[in-house]
Amino acid sequence: MLQVLKDRNFRIFWIGEFISVIGDHISMLAFPWLVLQLTGSEFMMGLVFAAQGLPRAILMLMGGAVVDRTSPRKVMLYTNVIRMVLMAVLAYLLFTGGVTIGIVFAIALAFGVADAFFYPATTSIVPSLVKKDQLKQGNALVQTTMWLGVIIGPLIAGFVIAGEASLGTHSAAAHTIGLGDDQQGLARAFALDGLTFFASALTLLFVRTRSLEKEDEGGTSMLEEIKVAVRFVWAVPAFRLGFLGIAALEFFFQAPIFVGLPALADLRFEEGAYIYGLQIAAYGSGAFLGASSAGIFKAPKDENIIRIMFSLFTFSGATIALIVLYPPYWWGMVVFFIAGCGDSWVWVHFTTLLQKRTPEKLLGRVMSLLMFMSVGLLPIAAVIMGMAFEINLEGALLVASGAIMLACGIGAFHPYATRFSVPAGVKEEVTEA
Known part of the structure; x- marks a missing residue:
């Protein structure tokens, strides 16, 4: 796997993205803590995440079309600069005591817009950096790299946010304007996040990518370009099945993981947040191992990847029920570690499968559609599942687990899982587009 790092362009890109991913997970911890400090409301935390998630979902397919018209590198460069500025502004306002919840919502919205273009670019750039x-x-x-960020970022964030307070030191400027220790730490955290975006943008200036086949616009509207990509994915039976399965999995999996299980841990354990953190860390550790092994060992045949993916996702869905039915925290860590291994291993192979079999001119749009299926539905899922958790937490978690196992179990045995043929009409449309 490390062989690919000998390529200068990929190595520079990888270093920049590693730094950026750590920054992403610093802000992932700092954002909810900031909202909690300003409002004391978990509901407002959810609204801020929805404010970031909705523009990302709405604009993500457009982001893929823009990537195809320009280049993944350029889109990543510009969006990193935008996100750097947003974090710098937030850090400055925190340090001067000028932050309000309205400003936080505005920055979350702007961040979501930038993410809508950044995500398709970052999942499309690898084919332009390495050989097939x-x-x-x-x-x-x-x-x-992503899963290392899950492990390292929150650790750095915790130290940075609580750093000065834990060392018994205080900033004279912050004392003068009456800024609390927590907000001093948050200002440092967001400033550090902005620096990671700067580092990523700087490395991208030195990256040289191979020019992929581009869309010949010819007066075609962006909406029509998006439709071409959607028709291509829908026309390939295995892709259609895989995308629908991922949408079902993420709809019923992410909300329970990020909303339901924290509430369950809080009910069951005195140190609920700590226990939940251990379980997520176990998933991240397993995912790190799974992604690493995917790059080292021989890949399965293309015809088997969709079946294996659904089989592993069936177990991932079962982990929710296993944790509900058997409370010890170590059990949750064990099943999450196993699920993390399988999920990240198969995600590497499924992403590679898409990149190999998708025409280069459609790559940005197809990858944006994949990202939409995996994260775009989260705001809707959070609202629906959140209401269900209010009614019956354990019951709703069991229903979500059962829905995942049913959908993915069907997908694992569906005949479409091995069919990759592209109908002649769609092939012609893609060629002419």
């Missing part, structure tokens, strides 16, 4: 026979290794390193 190195795609799997490149994707494995990108996934490994």
Whole structure:
């Protein structure tokens, strides 16, 4: 897997993205803590995440079309600069005591818009950096980097946010304007996040990508370009099945993981937040191992990837019920570690499969559609599942677990899982587009 790092362009890209991913997970911890400090309301925390998630979902397919018209590198460069500025503004306002919840909502919205273009770009850039026979290794390193960020970022954030208070020191300027220790720490955290975006943008200036086949616009509207990509995915039976399965999995999995299980841990354990953190860390550790092994060992045949994916996702869905039915915290860590291994391993292979079999001119849009299916529905899922959790927490978690196992179990045995043929009419449309 490390062989791909010998390529200068990929190595520079990887270093920049590693720094950026750590920053992403610093702000992922700092944002909810900031909202809690300003409002004391968990409901407002959810609204801020929805404010970031909705523009990302609405604009993500457009982001993919823009990537296809320009280049993944350019889109990543510009969006990193935008996100750097947003974090710098937030850090400055925190340090001067000028932050309000309205400003936080505005920054969350702007961040969501930038993410809508950044996500399709970051999932589309690897084919322009490495040869086709190195795609799997490149994707494995990108996934490994992401899960390292899950482990490292929150640790850094915790230290930075609580750093001065824990050392018994105080900033004279912050004392002068009456800024509390927590907000001093949050200002430092967001400033550090902005620096990671700057580092990523700087490295992208030195990256040289291979020019992929571009869309010949010819007066075609962006909406029509998006429709071409949607028709392509829908026309390939295995892709259609895989995308629908991922949408079902993420709809019923992410809300229970990020909303339901924290509430369950809080009910069951005195140190609920700590226990929940251990379980998420176990998932991240397993995902790191899974992504690494995907880059080292031989890949399964293309015809088997969809079936394996659904089989592993069936177990991931079962982990929710296993934790509800058997309370010890160590049990949750064990099943999450196993699920993390399988989920990240198969994600590397499924992403590589898409990149190999998708025409280059459609790559940005197809990858944006994948990201939409995996994260775009989260705001809707959070609202629906959140109401269900209010009514019956354990019952709703069991229903979500059962829905995932049913949908993914069907997908694992569906005949479409091995069919990758593209109908002649769609092939012609893609060629002419």
